Amino acid sequence: MEFQMNKVVDSIQQAIKASGLKDGMTISFHHHMRNGDYVMNMVLDAIAQAGIKDITVNASSFFDVHAPILDHIRNGVVTGLECNYMSSLIGKAVSEGILEKPVVFRSHGGRPSDMEKGTSHIDVAFVAAPTCDWSSNCTGRIGKSACGPMGYAVSDAMYADKVVAITDNLVEKLDDISIDGKYIDFIVNVDQIGDPKGIVSGTTQITRDPVGLRMAENAAKVIKASGLLKDGFSFQTGAGGATLAASKFVREMMIKEGIQGSFCLGGITSYMVQMLHEGLFKELLDVQCFDLDAVRSLSEDSNHKEITASEYAGVCCDSAVNHLDAALLGATQVDLDFNVNVHTDSNGYIIGGSGGHSDVAAGSKLCIIIAPLTRARLPLVVDRVVTISTPGNTIDVLVTQRGIAVNTKYGKNKELKQRLIDAHLPIMEIEDLKRIAEQYSGVPSPLETSDRVVGNVIYRDGTQIDTIKMVLGN
Amino acid sequence: MEIIRKAWAGTGESSDAYVLVSPANTLEIEISSVVYNQYAKAIDKAVRETLADLGVEKGTITINDKGALDCVIQARVETAIKRASEAGV
Structure with a gap:
């Protein structure tokens, strides 16, 4: 040795x-x-x-802890960045044009x-x-x-x-x-x-916010009405308070109806660990831990399995995302074609990135976007998202606290829509969700950006799906 | 109504606005907002209409908006003005 x-x-x-x-x-x-x-x-x-x-x-991914890289950029040590996700501190500097070369964003x-x-x-x-x-x-x-x-x-x-x-x-x-x-x-x-x-990322607390709970309940009802919630069910969700609440509703339905799922995928949280230990899922497929309970579980429980990024979401292999029944994902904006933005905020500043968003959307049978109708006055649904992170043809349902829109734009989900209507869920068109929000908030002025490109968004198949422009005033 | 003392209303929470008013010889309105790019005109209009309704012609009005709806902005401005006027305590 x-x-x-x-x-x-x-x-x-x-x-x-x-x-x-x-x-x-x-x-x-x-x-x-x-x-x-x-x-x-x-x-x-x-x-x-x-x-x-x-x-x-x-x-x-880049996190705020990596902010010293900004000095290395100013000194010419670092001249290019590539990532799947960038937190807002570094994102702000990039959006203001600190780099000459556009950042390459992948999934x-x-x-x-x-x-x-x-x-x-x-x-x-x-x-x-x-x-x-x-x-x-x-x-x-x-x-x-x-x-x-x-x-x-x-x-x-x-x-x-x-x-x-x-x-x-x-x-x-x-x-x-x-x-x-x-x-x-x-x-x-x-x-x-x-x-x-x-x-530790996101939250380990289930939201108590009534808006978040309503969204979560709607999302769980969509999963149930879709017909996918049966033995062998597979599931991925994030670490936000509302998605966690949706997991809670799904968990309660699984217990009530005696359903045993196959696997939970993704960034793993303590809530998924709990569902594994309750026997609701046979295994957790874990590419990264979101909290320390999950870290502990991976080392102790043989049904909690470590997977590589390729096994999780790779494009050229039979990755786990392709076996997902239902996935709950977030959005900063959704447009009338169901394109989703998770890269930039409404002012054009980089605040994230795809992570596994576009992979999971492409692979899962039922991809649900869960987000509030407005955030601090800004309507969720817009004519055109600032940045296309995930193409609309991979999104199936948008759930808000006021209503649920099913994506039938690409000739799909007609049967799903009827199932949700039959289940008496508040189904409306995505245009209606936009209109309701604008009744409260008013119509927002369109965002003006510079022409200079500070980021290229590369879709999972290697093709460029969008560009991110420098914010104005820099 | 006349602004005779400094007063405030609102909070710095998301979807609320913090409004500070103080006496001055002219009318000055300062607006900062997290949704300035999208709603600057709407916020300015909500503030001016509320001031006109209350008959306020002079004073410094500072709005720190965190994405409040127009009705919230109107209510916060009205409350701040009333607190700053003769009637308010």
Whole structure:
């Protein structure tokens, strides 16, 4: 075993030197430590110290904790960004034009697929590994910085020219591994790779807001009336208060009717862990944990399974999203063609990204968008979304607190619509939802943007689906 | 109505507006809003109509809007004015 230990180098600086990183190259990171990640900032600081410039950073997601990257952009160390999601602090700077090159936005499924196809090349991947063993195998399940799965880092490890694992827990031998040591070229042992408390995302509280509860109840009733809620049911939902409430209603219906589902997919929360333990689902397929209960469950329960980003949402394989019955997703805007925006706010500022949104919408049998009719006066439904994140032909139903619109625009869902009408759900046309909101709020003035492109949105199949323009006044 | 003292109404919560009024020799309206790009004209109109209804011709009116509907803006402005006038305590 000992001979493998020669992969261990003393510092991130040494790993960078050994990797052969040069000006103009592309490096990558994964985001399982979410807003608690220390690794990206440590690596970029070391790259800046080494005098290397013109680096493109491909990270599965950027969070506010990564804000120091803005200084590296100003200093020319970083000149390109690629990601599936970008939180609002970095999004604001990008929207105001900090980068000359447009940011490349992909989805959680599109990113690994582009690496597999060779259309996205990584020179050096930096992998935050909560535990590494002497054979360079990595896992996220254990260690003081345990994050759960490492699903988004697997394609990076497999396809990057060089791979540096950065860990704060080096052990002799691991049984369960997330990434095979054969892909790892260098290991750096540091004091701390992150703060696991920063993993917690969204909320673990079921909303008490009556608007949220009404939306959640409507969404659960749609799932029931669709006919999909039967033995073998599979489900994905996010970590928001209203989607969590919808999960609660679905759970109650499953208990009442004695239904046993097959799997829950996605970013996994403690609520899904609870449903697994109650026997409502046979397994959880987990690409990343949204809270520490989920991290614990992954290491303790064999029915809680770790999957890679490709297995989750990949385009060129039979990924899990293609087996989903129902999915609940959010939206900042939806337009009359059911296109969904999760990239930008109503003022054109980048506040997110697809993540797995467009993958799940494309794969699931019933894709439900759940969102309030207005947020702080702004109507949800608009003539045309600021940014198309997910194309309307992959969306089936829009649920709001005031009414439910079924997407029959693309010659589909006629039977579904009749089922929902028969179940006495408040079905209306999407145009009606827009009109109701505008009766309260007034018609919003259209957004004016600059002509300069600050982001390109790449759909999961590799084609460009939209561009994001710089906001005005910069 | 005349603004004779400083007064306020509303909150900084989402979908509400915080309105601050104070005495001045001319009428000045300052609006900041999270939905300024979409609803600046509507907010300005709601404020001016409310002031006209109350017969307010002078004062500094500051609106910090977090996406309030017109009816909310009208109510917050009216309350602030009444608190700032002779009748208000």
